[in-house]
Amino acid sequence: MERLELAQRIANGVAGWMQLMEAQNFSDYYGEDSLQLALVQVLRGQSQWRVEVSQLPLNWGSTLRRVDAALLPWRPNPASLYGLVELKYPAQNSADSRLDIVQDIVRVAVSNVSNDQIRFVVVAVSEAVANLMWADTAFASVLPRTIGGTGGATLAELNAAFPDHSARVPQTLILNRGISTELLAATRVISHQAQSSQVYVWQCNLRPGPAPATTLSAGEDMVIEPAEPTAGS
DSSP: OOHHHHHHHHHHHHHHHHHHHHHTTOTTSOOHHHHHHHHHHHHHTSSSSEEEEEEOOTTSOSOSOOEEEEEEOSSOOTTOOOEEEEEEOOSSOOHHHHHHHHHHHHHHHTSOOOTTOEEEEEEEEEHHHHHHHTTSHHHHHHSOOSTTOEEEEOHHHHHHHOTTTTTTSOTTEEOOSOEEEEEEEEEEEOOSSSOOEEEEEEEEEEOSSSOOEEOOOTTOOOOOOOOOOOTTO
């Protein structure tokens, strides 16, 4: 399956689940955990990968930190991981909610993946909240809202606008270059009682350059990240 097709299935599937909740008047009774379950159901509906939740990326070392979902080969292989997916469902616009999404971008971007190079960040958000979030120019420059649009930030720009961008990656990984993003898919959820919503799916990579610097704890082996493709490649 092509990366673009998977992104479209995720956007349509998560939005379809939200639309079903809306039709049943349940739109006020679910949150991010429920949407993560819907995401995993969509991913597991594809036969190409084995899907695991709360997964440790290959190059994160010994840490309790995990990502929402991972795409793994059917035959267990500790050195192979096809893709990672993080999901956010911000209920309001705030500096913290914008930072959470940027941190998810950094988390998937610095993670070693192989084969399909899937590094998705999925955001489900009401259009009212989205309009407020994307009024922040630094945030809007990182995440385009036009399908096929590209964005990102240099390391200097991340440090200036989101100084805690790497707070949720292991301390052994040090981001030493910028990030790039591409919006692959977006699907609208129509509401007749409240604000309509959107489900966005971005591919998130590191900008070309050296691998993230790695500091080692006693007894750990260094893992060097392979060269990253640019967004959309």
